[in-house]
Amino acid sequence: MxxxxxxxxxxxxxxxxxxxxxxxxxxxxxxxxxxxxxxxxxxxxxxxxxxxxxxxxxxxxxxxxxxxxxxxxxxxxxxxxxxxxxxxxxxxxxxxxxxxxxxxxxxxxxxxxxxxxxxxxxxxxxxxxxxxxxxxxxxxxxxxxxxxxxxxxxxxxxxxxxxxxxxxxxxxxxxxxxxxxxxxDAPGFASSRLGVAIALEAMRMVEEGVASAEDIDNAMKLGYKHPVGPLALSDMVGLDVRLGIAEYLERTLGPRFAPPRLMRDMVARGELGRKSGKGFFTYSPQADAG
The missing domain is CATH 3.40.50.720 (NAD(P)-binding Rossmann-like Domain)
Incomplete structure (x- = not known):
């Protein structure tokens, strides 16, 4: 070829x-x-x-x-x-x-x-x-x-x-x-390290009642031109996957990457995002097809 x-x-x-x-x-x-x-x-x-x-x-x-x-x-x-x-x-x-x-x-x-x-x-x-x-x-x-x-x-x-x-x-x-x-090579490379840092802070904001998941995502999309908000993106990646990455970054880079309790609780309940039909948002059964 x-x-x-x-x-x-x-x-x-x-x-x-x-x-x-x-x-x-x-x-x-x-x-x-x-x-x-x-x-x-x-x-x-x-x-x-x-x-x-x-x-x-x-x-x-x-x-x-x-x-x-x-x-x-x-x-x-x-x-x-x-x-x-x-x-x-x-x-x-x-x-x-x-x-x-x-x-x-x-x-x-x-x-x-x-x-x-x-x-x-x-x-x-x-x-x-x-x-x-x-x-x-x-x-x-x-x-x-x-x-x-x-x-x-x-x-x-x-x-x-x-x-x-x-x-x-x-x-x-x-x-x-x-x-x-x-x-x-470094923990989280460039993209995962930055992306997870933003997502974890967005989750803490939901946990603390600062704003709804929808409003937090809209703030990043409209104010910073992110095509997808950090919480919707976490649902897309899978909260279990993001939890594993956050735990690894916490071990290698320190407590600033400690996963929020909300994230751990959601994963424990099976609320993993798109693939389970529910995460920070709710999805139809066809949402992850393909």
């Missing part, structure tokens, strides 16, 4: 983020291999990618048919199918042990010249690299939800990331039609 994006790209994990990453590389012209844990998850990933592609075609972002684009997509339950991939992006849950096991499994099957990236939004890329045999071929590619509509990808470099990869990764992002922001 033309350009520098590898001809075959693997994605480990076909959830909302993984499906979006697969969609992005398909539109960039790559053949994409998605690996999930079981056949039910494979079908769910396939459905998500098909919906993303159909929406892109409807918007005029690409020509042809869904079937034409998915002719370059394959799905599997076996990481051995990554053997031909020039790049694999890991997109499994934000749990350290899960990430490490997943990355090590992928690395066992990756060709010697292949690149490996993690989509982590907060975990230490350098720490993850330290668990791998070839850390110089590993970096962070932090995509944003929803991937098809987002224009940003954080390229996260560890001290042991090789210079060749440091040069290539931002160019891959550009070929996806997105803008790379290059950051050195």
């Amino acid at each position: 033309a350009g520098i994006v590898p001809g075959v790209v693997g994605v480990l994990g076909g959830g909302r983020m993984g499906a979006g990453i697969a969609h992005a590389f398909l539109l960039a012209g790559a053949r994409v291999v998605v690996v999930e844990r079981d056949s039910k998850s494979v079908q769910a990933a396939k459905d998500r990618i098909h919906r993303d592609l159909a929406a892109s075609l409807e918007r005029g972002a690409a020509g042809g048919s869904v079937d034409q684009w998915t002719g370059r997509l394959s799905l599997s339950v076996d990481c051995a199918d990554f053997a031909r991939a020039g790049l694999v992006v890991e997109a499994v849950p934000e749990v350290w042990d899960v990430k490490v096991a997943a990355l090590q499994e992928v690395e066992r099957h990756l060709q010697a010249g292949g690149w490996l990236a993690t989509n982590t939004s907060s975990l230490s890329v350098e720490g993850l690299a330290g668990q791998l045999r070839r850390p110089e071929r590993f970096c962070g590619l932090h995509f944003f939800n929803p991937v098809p509509a987002s224009h940003l990808v954080e390229v996260v470099l560890a001290r042991n990331t090789g210079q060749e990869l440091a040069d290539l990764a931002p160019r891959w992002v550009g070929e996806l039609g997105k803008t790379p922001v290059v950051v050195n």
